[in-house]
Amino acid sequence: MLFPTTLVGSYPQPEWLIDRQKLAGSGPPRVRARELWRVPERWLREAQDDATWLAIRAQEEAGLDIITDGEIRRESYSNRFATALEGVDIDSPGTALSRSGRPQPVPRIVGPIRRKHPVQVEDVRFLRAHTKKAIKMTVPGPFTMSRQAQNDAYPSEEAAALAYAAAVNEEIRDLFDAGADIVQIDEPYMQASPDRAREYGLKALNRALEGITGTTAVHLCFGYAALVHQRPSGYSFLPELAACSCRQVSIETAQSKLDCAVLGKLANKQILVGCLDLSDMAVETPETVVARIKRALAYVEPDRIVLAPDCGMKYLPADVAFAKLRSIVTAAAMLRSELGAL
Numbered sequence: 001m002l003f004p005t006t007l008v009g010s011y012p013q014p015e016w017l018i019d020r021q022k023l024a025g026s027g028p029p030r031v032r033a034r035e036l037w038r039v040p041e042r043w044l045r046e047a048q049d050d051a052t053w054l055a056i057r058a059q060e061e062a063g064l065d066i067i068t069d070g071e072i073r074r075e076s077y078s079n080r081f082a083t084a085l086e087g088v089d090i091d092s093p094g095t096a097l098s099r100s101g102r103p104q105p106v107p108r109i110v111g112p113i114r115r116k117h118p119v120q121v122e123d124v125r126f127l128r129a130h131t132k133k134a135i136k137m138t139v140p141g142p143f144t145m146s147r148q149a150q151n152d153a154y155p156s157e158e159a160a161a162l163a164y165a166a167a168v169n170e171e172i173r174d175l176f177d178a179g180a181d182i183v184q185i186d187e188p189y190m191q192a193s194p195d196r197a198r199e200y201g202l203k204a205l206n207r208a209l210e211g212i213t214g215t216t217a218v219h220l221c222f223g224y225a226a227l228v229h230q231r232p233s234g235y236s237f238l239p240e241l242a243a244c245s246c247r248q249v250s251i252e253t254a255q256s257k258l259d260c261a262v263l264g265k266l267a268n269k270q271i272l273v274g275c276l277d278l279s280d281m282a283v284e285t286p287e288t289v290v291a292r293i294k295r296a297l298a299y300v301e302p303d304r305i306v307l308a309p310d311c312g313m314k315y316l317p318a319d320v321a322f323a324k325l326r327s328i329v330t331a332a333a334m335l336r337s338e339l340g341a342l
Contacts (some may be wrong), residue, residue, distance in 0.1 A: 010312030011070030078140035094150025141187035142272035252310035274310035289331035
């Protein structure tokens with residue numbers, strides 16, 4: 001299919017499940033943030049299942065081609081996996097700077113990082129059982145997790161990132177075995193820390209993908225629109241992903257009005273083109289989305305483009321998120337009609 005549509009990962013969690021005001025006010029947590037959940041612990045898993053089912057149905061009703069679990073069970077995109085690993089202390093956390101330069105509590109690396117058990121396999125199985133469409137699961141990247149931790153155990157930042165990469169690699173293998181069609185690695189800190197990303201981040205990312213044969217994507221962004229309001233017009237780290245063994249690269253173009261010429265340097269990748277501005281509560285018309293995709297089409301062949309939001313949608317009101325998804329689905333149909341014969 002030309003111009004398939006998908007989420008980057010997250011979909012809005014319902015207000016009855018999570019305190020959305022607290023969620024928006026605290027920034028993405030790096031350690032656990034159990035206080036965000038409105039449902040008592042003994043009923044939480046059942047409630048998360050119900051909310052995940054609703055997120056799946058919303059994506060199907062909107063008409064998306066590739067479905068995620070909406071990351072409904074997560075307090076942030078990264079902490080569900082990062083805090084499940086052996087070798088990190090989350091009860092006596094360390095400190096690291098956020099992307100905005102503010103100190104925040106983070107897991108403290110106190111020993112060898114190992115994956116004790118599969119973390120998101122049951123999430124994939126639930127998703128696979130509740131849709132017949134292609135499915136995607138997201139995991140935090142090793143470089144990003146290493147930047148969101150205090151290293152008190154490894155001799156270097158690179159060594160810590162490579163340890164995270166081994167754990168991510170094990171998880172990805174199990175996610176494909178459990179039924180995932182696509183696994184996406186979220187690496188926003190490659191954009192935030194481009195010098196270190198060039199030094200060892202790409203090495204860690206390729207270690208996480210070592211031996212993986214399924215379809216993989218890497219997502220780079222400028223941060224959640226609800227939390228990071230200023231956008232550069234270009235990526236500080238993106239062409240380097242041509243040397244990554246992933247098949248797809250997920251980027252944002254809408255809010256930043258990205259100069260899409262950079263995409264010409266990723267000729268060997270499929271591109272998830274972020275074409276929904278998540279800082280704007282107004283719903284884009286399909287024509288607006290088509291125009292944004294055509295900016296990318298100047299540098300990327302139609303059969304290498306996937307339509308997606310700029311980033312995760314978790315901070316949007318659910319009705320706005322749904323309407324925006326309907327808009328990209330309509331836009332994709334318009335593009336297929338116009339360009340399919342070509």
